[in-house]
Amino acid sequence: MRDWIYCDGDGGxxxxxxxxxxxAAGIGAAVWWMGSRTAFAxxxxxxxxxxGPVMVVVFLRGGADGLNIVAxxxxxxxxxxxxxxxxxRPMDRGKPQGExxxxxxxxxxxxxxxxxxxxxxxxxxxxxxxxxxxxDATRSHFEAMGTMERGAESKPSQQLSxxxxxxxxxxxxxxxPMRAVALSSVTPDSLLGNTSALTINNLEDYRLGxxxxxxxxxxxxxxxxxxxxxSVAGRDTISVLDTLKRLDPRKYVPREGATYPxxxxxxxxxxxxxxxxxxxxxxxxxxDLGGWDSHVAQGNTSGWLTNxxxxxxxxxxxxxxxxxxxxxxxxxxxxxxxxxxxxENSGFGTDHGRGGVMLLAGAGVEGGKVxxxxxxxxxxxxxxxxxxxxxxDYRSVLxxxxxNHLGNHNVGDVFPGARLAGSSAVKSG
Amino acid sequence: xxLSRREAIALAGxxxxxxxxxxxxxxxTLVSQPPEPLDRNEEPGARALARAGFGHDPDSLDLxxxxxxxxxxxxxxxxxxxxxxxxxxxxSRLDVVNFSPWELRDWPESAVVAQLQQHxxxxxxxTPWQLRERMVDFWSNHFNIYAKKGMGAYRKTLDDRTVxxxxxxxxxxxMLQASARSAAMLVYLDQQASTASHPNENYARELLELHSLGxxxxxxxxxxxxxxxxxxxxxxxxxxxxxxxxxxxxxxxxDDGEKRVLGHVIPAGGGVEDGNRVLAIVAKHPSTAKxxxxxxxxxxxxSGHPAAEEAVREAFVRSGGQTKAMxxxxxxxxxxLQGPPILKRPFDFAVSATRALGIKGDGGGDFQQHxxxxxxxxxxxxxxxxxPVEAEAWTGxxxxxxxxxxxxxxxxIGGTPEPKLTGTPEEVxxxxxxxPVDAPSCARVTACLGGITDLADAAALALCSPEFQYR
Numbered sequence: 093m094r095d096w097i098y099c100d101g102d103g104g105x106x107x108x109x110x111x112x113x114x115x116a117a118g119i120g121a122a123v124w125w126m127g128s129r130t131a132f133a134x135x136x137x138x139x140x141x142x143x144g145p146v147m148v149v150v151f152l153r154g155g156a157d158g159l160n161i162v163a164x165x166x167x168x169x170x171x172x173x174x175x176x177x178x179x180x181r182p183m184d185r186g187k188p189q190g191e192x193x194x195x196x197x198x199x200x201x202x203x204x205x206x207x208x209x210x211x212x213x214x215x216x217x218x219x220x221x222x223x224x225x226x227x228d229a230t231r232s233h234f235e236a237m238g239t240m241e242r243g244a245e246s247k248p249s250q251q252l253s254x255x256x257x258x259x260x261x262x263x264x265x266x267x268x269p270m271r272a273v274a275l276s277s278v279t280p281d282s283l284l285g286n287t288s289a290l291t292i293n294n295l296e297d298y299r300l301g302x303x304x305x306x307x308x309x310x311x312x313x314x315x316x317x318x319x320x321x322x323s324v325a326g327r328d329t330i331s332v333l334d335t336l337k338r339l340d341p342r343k344y345v346p347r348e349g350a351t352y353p354x355x356x357x358x359x360x361x362x363x364x365x366x367x368x369x370x371x372x373x374x375x376x377x378x379x380d381l382g383g384w385d386s387h388v389a390q391g392n393t394s395g396w397l398t399n400x401x402x403x404x405x406x407x408x409x410x411x412x413x414x415x416x417x418x419x420x421x422x423x424x425x426x427x428x429x430x431x432x433x434x435x436e437n438s439g440f441g442t443d444h445g446r447g448g449v450m451l452l453a454g455a456g457v458e459g460g461k462v463x464x465x466x467x468x469x470x471x472x473x474x475x476x477x478x479x480x481x482x483x484x485d486y487r488s489v490l491x492x493x494x495x496n497h498l499g500n501h502n503v504g505d506v507f508p509g510a511r512l513a514g515s516s517a518v519k520s521g
Numbered sequence: 522x523x524l525s526r527r528e529a530i531a532l533a534g535x536x537x538x539x540x541x542x543x544x545x546x547x548x549x550t551l552v553s554q555p556p557e558p559l560d561r562n563e564e565p566g567a568r569a570l571a572r573a574g575f576g577h578d579p580d581s582l583d584l585x586x587x588x589x590x591x592x593x594x595x596x597x598x599x600x601x602x603x604x605x606x607x608x609x610x611x612x613s614r615l616d617v618v619n620f621s622p623w624e625l626r627d628w629p630e631s632a633v634v635a636q637l638q639q640h641x642x643x644x645x646x647x648t649p650w651q652l653r654e655r656m657v658d659f660w661s662n663h664f665n666i667y668a669k670k671g672m673g674a675y676r677k678t679l680d681d682r683t684v685x686x687x688x689x690x691x692x693x694x695x696m697l698q699a700s701a702r703s704a705a706m707l708v709y710l711d712q713q714a715s716t717a718s719h720p721n722e723n724y725a726r727e728l729l730e731l732h733s734l735g736x737x738x739x740x741x742x743x744x745x746x747x748x749x750x751x752x753x754x755x756x757x758x759x760x761x762x763x764x765x766x767x768x769x770x771x772x773x774x775x776d777d778g779e780k781r782v783l784g785h786v787i788p789a790g791g792g793v794e795d796g797n798r799v800l801a802i803v804a805k806h807p808s809t810a811k812x813x814x815x816x817x818x819x820x821x822x823x824s825g826h827p828a829a830e831e832a833v834r835e836a837f838v839r840s841g842g843q844t845k846a847m848x849x850x851x852x853x854x855x856x857x858l859q860g861p862p863i864l865k866r867p868f869d870f871a872v873s874a875t876r877a878l879g880i881k882g883d884g885g886g887d888f889q890q891h892x893x894x895x896x897x898x899x900x901x902x903x904x905x906x907x908x909p910v911e912a913e914a915w916t917g918x919x920x921x922x923x924x925x926x927x928x929x930x931x932x933x934i935g936g937t938p939e940p941k942l943t944g945t946p947e948e949v950x951x952x953x954x955x956x957p958v959d960a961p962s963c964a965r966v967t968a969c970l971g972g973i974t975d976l977a978d979a980a981a982l983a984l985c986s987p988e989f990q991y992r
Contacts, residue, residue, distance in 0.1 A: 249670060249671065249711070250711065250723065252667060252670065252903035252904045252905075253903055253904050264913050267913065267916055267917060268917075269917050269918075269919070269920065271917065284903045285902070285903050285904055287896035287897065287908070287909065287914045287915055287917070287918065288896065288914065288915070288916065288917025288918055289917070290917070290918075298920070300920065300923060300924065301923070301924040301927040301928060302923060302924075302927045302981065302982075302985075304978070306971055306972065306973050306978075307973065307978050307981070307982060309971060310969050310970050310971055310973060310982050311923070311982060313552050313968075313969035313971070314556070314966065314969045314982065314985065314986045314987060315987060316552075316553065317552075317553050317554060317555040317556070318555040318556045318987055319555060320555075320556070320987065321864075321912050321913065321916055322864060322912070322916060322919070322987050322990050322991075323555070323556065323987050324916075325916035325917070325919055326919055326987065329919045329920050329923075333920070
């Protein structure tokens with residue numbers, strides 16, 4: 093008996109078997125036929141699904157120091173306020189290349205730990221929005237993250253559901269089992285209020301507990317013939333499981349030259365690329381990278397912040413390269429809850445601030461630029477060092493991508509009350 | 522096509538032997554027949570238990586058989602709050618049913634949430650008062666409170682036992698009034714931040730939109746703001762600067778001016794009476810009768826039954842908002858038992874699966890994790906509208922249902938014993954679906970099993986079937 097779920101991929105004649113032949117061949121073949129019809133037609137090879145737009149949202153938890161990621165080297169205050177943490181100007185011949193900023197536009201320079209992203213920026217695939225953030229002024233991690241994940245202006249307690257959940261709920265026509273995936277051990281707040289989004293720490297955990305060829309065949313048979321909403325969903329789920337088994341994320345080989353960092357985050361980014369390329373119907377992926385709360389000894393071109401940036405940059409670079417031509421339907425957003433103080437503290441670190449930097453790459457993004465109105469490093473907060481004013485509402489960027497890239501015209505439901513004037517960082521239409 | 526049990530078994534046997542070559546066309550047809558959830562063929566007792574409660578278990582099936590469906594349904598509307606001795610004793614070991622929010626304050630939040638969930642699950646699994654627990658589910662979602670907002674779990678323990686449970690089969694107005702004095706509800710909807718100078722409209726809006734009139738109930742934004750003014754000062758009792766979980770009216774925060782709500786003038790100087798006036802006005806509003814009765818009908822039989830909705834609306838009006846009267850009016854309608862089945866939500870699925878296998882589960886952490894993976898752990902819906910009822914909301918997590926079914930049938934859920942399965946695979950399928958072995962649904966599921974002989978595998982697959990996902 094042919095066991096379709098394990099066989100794979102190359103069976104070129106499958107589509108040619110007609111129903112009558114299959115029936116004549118008996119029950120095994122009939123189940124195989126029903127399975128193949130669904131797996132074949134709906135998973136990897138279902139064109140309407142594998143060509144859809146994708147948005148990948150990475151949240152840097154802890155408040156990443158935007159001023160040392162994309163540094164305003166033309167502003168003297170930067171060097172004055174950060175005597176030990178500031179990174180040398182691009183043209184500073186007193187430092188080796190790896191310890192100088194990489195010039196982006198004559199004003200901002202990229203942290204040299206992110207050198208792998210330089211070409212993506214120069215070639216227009218990647219850009220930044222600076223002084224970007226929310227209206228939340230508590231400088232509390234919890235409040236600021238809650239605000240952004242809920243797509244609120246501030247006061248997250250008044251907006252209970254997450255913005256990705258609202259996007260999914262406002263476009264209920266797409267119901268693929270892998271439509272929204274959080275590669276995380278806990279459901280992020282951005283997905284609160286949607287019942288179908290998947291939260292899995294590792295894609296390898298998306299598997300059927302039912303074992304044995306007989307049981308699997310029985311499950312297929314149970315869901316094979318019905319036209320009710322549940323039978324259709326059952327076939328979709330089976331086809332995803334089948335494709336996962338066939339393509340197996342553990343055996344996934346990225347495109348030549350794409351080397352992901354050997355970390356949990358690197359693995360997650362690789363699994364997102366795998367899902368995009370495998371045609372699983374992925375539309376939104378949410379990932380986390382923690383550890384950005386650099387109050388002490390953050391370093392400038394070496395140290396743990398540098399290591400984190402190397403991990404982030406390495407994963408983004410590998411991801412963009414790995415996607416290859418698929419990058420045209422994938423946009424990547426890297427955000428953080430707030431930036432950090434302009435001035436370094438006595439522990440050679442920085443404290444919670446306001447405006448931060450957002451990284452954007454891929455489809456729908458105006459790359460090659462640092463977007464946003466630069467407010468300058470002059471703001472002073474009563475009783476403490478100043479921080480960067482927020483001049484771009486993070487929602488204008490997300491809303492622009494949700495509307496223009498994901499094609500959700502109900503974007504007002506996703507970001508209620510937001511002024512949805514597009515950000516220059518997002519391509520129109 | 523109809524197959525007798527004997528034929529189906531014989532055919533299934535052939536399938537095993539034939540292994541794909543020259544199999545009977547009859548079995549072929551059976552396997553490729555779509556599931557017919559619309560073709561109700563459970564026995565009447567199982568059908569009544571699935572529609573009015575969380576499905577059949579061996580004991581409840583015996584009871585309904587003995588009483589007859591109409592008498593059993595009627596008796597269910599007279600359910601007491603109490604439980605049989607063993608269940609009462611099991612529940613009494615939970616701290617959340619014994620202590621006040623203030624006394625629970627040193628418990629970790631996660632432990633309080635887990636116990637709240639366990640309490641709901643234990644009762645739904647084991648109580649003979651199945652209708653009462655379904656109504657607890659209904660009203661807990663109608664007056665939804667998110668346990669993880671602002672320490673809501675602690676206050677929800679009190680809300681569960683003083684707001685929801687005492688009134689689930691009683692008067693709607695009583696529950697509405699209790700809910701308006703529930704610190705859990707007031708804090709969840711930011712009422713503690715509502716003052717004369719800055720009225721917060723959150724509670725006022727949800728009171729009109731969700732709890733009473735309904736979104737198309739004929740109120741305006743002005744009504745929302747006026748209702749918010751009426752409720753200023755309705756807040757949580759505090760002690761040592763901390764919420765104690767009780768209700769308090771703080772006259773210093775109250776706006777004592779005149780208000781106008783839904784055409785009624787509420788004179789100045791009413792104090793706490795302003796809020797009471799609003800509750801009386803909305804409880805009597807015709808839109809409330811329509812909104813609440815319609816939602817109740819859709820909970821039980823799904824949408825598309827305007828005549829049933831009208832009959833139940835009339836019962837609401839006639840009885841002054843008695844839930845018992847609404848339910849009896851619904852039970853008198855053919856739609857109640859014979860209407861097209863609707864998709865079980867995950868809580869219903871998990872509880873009915875456990876009951877169908879006759880398992881005495883404890884509803885503990887492991888069970889709760891499965892529910893969370895399926896998307897419906899109790900008290901975890903963040904928004905005030907309660908878990909969705911649309912089938913579309915629940916189709917993305919089928920894998921989690923299948924994995925739960927597999928773990929359940931094989932005794933791999935902590936705190937939930939392994940089922941004691943006896944008989945043949947066909948008999949196991951029949952026991953799970955609550956239908957005779959020769960009923961079309963059982964015949965189809967059995968045929969799909971192919972030659973599976975392991976009883977736990979058969980039980981798992983029957984629980985996985987599309988047929989079992991509907992009620």
